[in-house]
Amino acid sequence: MINLVIDIGNTFTKIAIFNNRELVKSAAYQDFTESTISNFINGHNVDNSIVSAVEDPAFDLESHLKSFSNYQRFSTSIKTNVSIRYKTxxxxxxxxxxxxxxxxxxxxxxxxxxxxxxxxxxxxxxxxxxxxxxxxxxxxxxxxxxxxxxxxxxxxxxxxxxxxxxxxxxxxxxxxxxxxxxxxxxxxxxxxxxxxxxxxxxxxxxxxxxxxxxxxxxxxxxxxxxxxxxxxxxxxxxxxxxxxxxx
Ligand SMILES: Nc1ncnc2c1ncn2[C@@H]1O[C@H](COP(=O)(O)OP(=O)(O)O)[C@@H](O)[C@H]1O
Ligand SMILES: CC(C)(COP(=O)(O)O)[C@@H](O)C(=O)NCCC(=O)O
Ligand SMILES: [K+]
Missing domain, CATH: 3.30.420.40 (ATPase, nucleotide binding domain)
Structure with missing residues (x-):
């Protein structure tokens, strides 16, 4: 399973490809556009994608990821083996x-x-x-x-x-x-x-x-x-x- 994961922070966008649980490659960008993604993927056949964003991206990132992968919207409603006890x-x-x-x-x-x-x-x-x-x-x-x-x-x-x-x-x-x-x-x-x-x-x-x-x-x-x-x-x-x- 090839996964594309994207972490949009307040300063840098970090992006990585994993083959199951093994990190294949990663990079960080201050300017992050659709072509950043294409250049980064460069021939990898992505199965799944997911994004964590503390700021909205400047383009329709979700639509773009849906166009070539099984996109998963990440949120605090997604249940994992970590239980959120945060009040908000x-x-x-x-x-x-x-x-x-x-x-x-x-x-x-x-x-x-x-x-x-x-x-x-x-x-x-x-x-x-x-x-x-x-x-x-x-x-x-x-x-x-x-x-x-x-x-x-x-x-x-x-x-x-x-x-x-x-x-x-x-x-x-x-x-x-x-x-x-x-x-x-x-x-x-x-x-x-x-x-x-x-x-x-x-x-x-x-x-x-x-x-x-x-x-x-x-x-x-x-x-x-x-x-x-x-x-x-x-x-x-x-x-x-x-x-x-x-x-
Ligand atoms: N070239 C750089 N430009 C801006 N910040 C940098 C640079 N190199 C290191 N930093 C430091 O890294 C921090 C951003 O780290 P990062 O973990 O990517 O942040 P975020 O997740 O908030 O985007 C900055 O606040 C700064 O202190
Ligand atoms: C605390 C943060 C600003 C940290 O962001 P970062 O420094 O990684 O860009 C971010 O996680 C955020 O906007 N949090 C919302 C408030 C909260 O976590 O309760
Ligand atoms: K932080």
Missing amino acids: PETLGLDRYAAVIGAHNLYCSQDILVIDSGTCVTYDFVDREGNYPGGVISPGLKMRLTAMNYYTGRLPLFSPDPEFDQQSGNDTLSCMLAGAQTGLIHEAAGFINYYKQQHPDIKILLCGGDAPFFDRQLKNSIFAPIVKTEPHLVLSGLNEVIHQIND
């Missing part, structure tokens, strides 16, 4: 639901905290039985620096600096990076500690555009043994949904 499933980001499905099916006998560091950073907990109560939504790495520039008169616009590892700064740039970057790691450490106290065997899975940043920082921390990067968690969660519907 109708407002839950589909990328968050897909990420915990991906996590639970990769490590089904473990309690997991997913840290998806995209436009926003989301912390989502799923227990070993597949119960998903929710988690945390927090400003993303780039958003933190952009917001400080946008809402002030004197703070410049800086990009994240992967090399920066100071706890505090002594000029404008280093002070802002300490807040935006080191502050984000302190935040993550705080939430990890909170969940670890309640679930001592918890595993931490990292995904999203800034996963390499979290990976580098957390691999140098006491959390190193329980942290793992799973870059395709949302995509593999969507692929799992196709399997659970068809199996």
